[in-house]
Amino acid sequence: MKNPISAVFVPTPEGAAGGTPDLTHTQVPNASVSIRLQGVGKSFAHGRRQAQRLTVLEDINLEVRTGEFVCLLGPSGCGKSTVLNLLAGFDSPDHGTISLDGQAIRGPDPRRGMVFQQPTLFPWLTVLDNVAFGPRMAGRDARDYLPEARRLLRQVGLERYAEHYPWQLSGGMRQRVALARAWLPGPQVLLMDEPFGALDAQTRLVMQELLNRIWAETGTTIVFVTHDVDEALFLGDRIVMMSAHPGRVREIIEVPFARPRTPDALLADPAYAPAKRRILQILREESGHLLEEINP
Numbered sequence: 001m002k003n004p005i006s007a008v009f010v011p012t013p014e015g016a017a018g019g020t021p022d023l024t025h026t027q028v029p030n031a032s033v034s035i036r037l038q039g040v041g042k043s044f045a046h047g048r049r050q051a052q053r054l055t056v057l058e059d060i061n062l063e064v065r066t067g068e069f070v071c072l073l074g075p076s077g078c079g080k081s082t083v084l085n086l087l088a089g090f091d092s093p094d095h096g097t098i099s100l101d102g103q104a105i106r107g108p109d110p111r112r113g114m115v116f117q118q119p120t121l122f123p124w125l126t127v128l129d130n131v132a133f134g135p136r137m138a139g140r141d142a143r144d145y146l147p148e149a150r151r152l153l154r155q156v157g158l159e160r161y162a163e164h165y166p167w168q169l170s171g172g173m174r175q176r177v178a179l180a181r182a183w184l185p186g187p188q189v190l191l192m193d194e195p196f197g198a199l200d201a202q203t204r205l206v207m208q209e210l211l212n213r214i215w216a217e218t219g220t221t222i223v224f225v226t227h228d229v230d231e232a233l234f235l236g237d238r239i240v241m242m243s244a245h246p247g248r249v250r251e252i253i254e255v256p257f258a259r260p261r262t263p264d265a266l267l268a269d270p271a272y273a274p275a276k277r278r279i280l281q282i283l284r285e286e287s288g289h290l291l292e293e294i295n296p
C-alpha cells in the first residue's frame with residue numbers, strides 16, 4: 001500500500017503489557033467518514049522572484065469521522081494551517097482530493113466554520129452584532145437568528161456583554177465571541193487554527209473546557225491545530241502527528257481517555273505519561289530541521 005492512511009499509536013499504561021507503540025495501519029469505516037483527504041499535495045511559489053516551488057504537503061491521507069475531534073500537531077512550518085485552509089476551501093490542493101460527506105470541497109461554505117488565533121471581530125459592531133454578522137450579511141430575517149445568537153452568548157457566558165464593543169472585552173472574552181459567531185450557522189465542521197494560542201494558561205483551560213462542553217452538545221466535527229501537547233490530549237479523540245518538510249501524516253495517536261475529561265483526571269491516568277512522551281519524542285525528531293535552520 002502506498003503511504004498508508006496512518007500509523008496508529010495506542011497509548012497503554014506504563015508497565016502494562018503492550019506498552020510499546022502498537023504501530024498498525026487503520027482506516028475509518030466508510031459510513032462514518034465526514035472529511036476525507038486522499039493523496040493531497042500542495043506547494044507554493046518560493047525563493048527569489050518566486051521562481052521555485054516549495055512542497056509543503058505531500059501525499060496527505062486522512063479520514064475524520066462525523067462528530068470526531070481531531071487535533072493536528074507538528075513542528076512549526078509543517079503545513080498544519082495549510083491543511084486547515086484547504087479544508088476551509090480558501091485554497092485548493094495541487095494533487096489529490098478533499099471531500100466532505102463524499103462531496104469535493106471547492107470553496108468556502110458556511111457548513112465549514114473557521115476560528116483563528118486572533119478573534120478578528122469588527123471593532124465598530126457590538127458583541128451581539130459581531131456574533132450575528134454572517135446571517136445578517138446573508139440577508140436573513142433577524143427573528144430567525146437573533147434568539148440563537150443570544151442563546152450562544154449565554155452559553156459562552158457573555159450574555160451581559162451583548163451591547164459591549166470588542167475593545168471593552170478581555171482577550172479570552174473576545175475569543176468566546178468568536179466561538180459563538182462560528183457556531184451560529186450550525187456548522188457541520190469547525191476548523192480551529194490555534195484558537196487559544198494567544199491566551200494565558202488559566203484562560204486557556206477555561207476555554208478548553210468550554211469548547212469540550214459545546215462540542216459534546218453539538219456533535220460538530222472539529223479539526224483543531226495546536227502546538228500544545230496537553231491541550232491536544234485534553235481535547236482530541238485522535239491526534240494527527242505531522243512530519244516536516246514536506247508535511248505528511250507521520251503517526252496518529254488514539255487518545256484513550258474517557259469523557260467528560262478534567263485536567264486532574266487526565267494527569268492521574270496511567271496512560272497519560274506514555275502518550276505525552278510519545279508525542280514529545282516525535283516533535284523532537286521532527287523539529288531537527290529547525291535547529292539546522294537556526295544553526296546552519
Ligand SMILES: Nc1ncnc2c1ncn2[C@@H]1O[C@H](COP(=O)(O)OP(=O)(O)OP(=O)(O)O)[C@@H](O)[C@H]1O
Binds near residue numbers: 044056076078083
Ligand atoms: N500562501 C502561501 N504562500 C507561500 N508560502 C506559504 C503560503 N502559506 C503557507 N506557506 C508556507 O508553507 C509552509 C507551511 O506553513 P503553515 O502555516 O501551513 O505551517 P504551520 O505548520 O501551520 O506552521 P506554524 O505551526 O508555525 O503556524 C511554510 O513554509 C510557509 O511559509
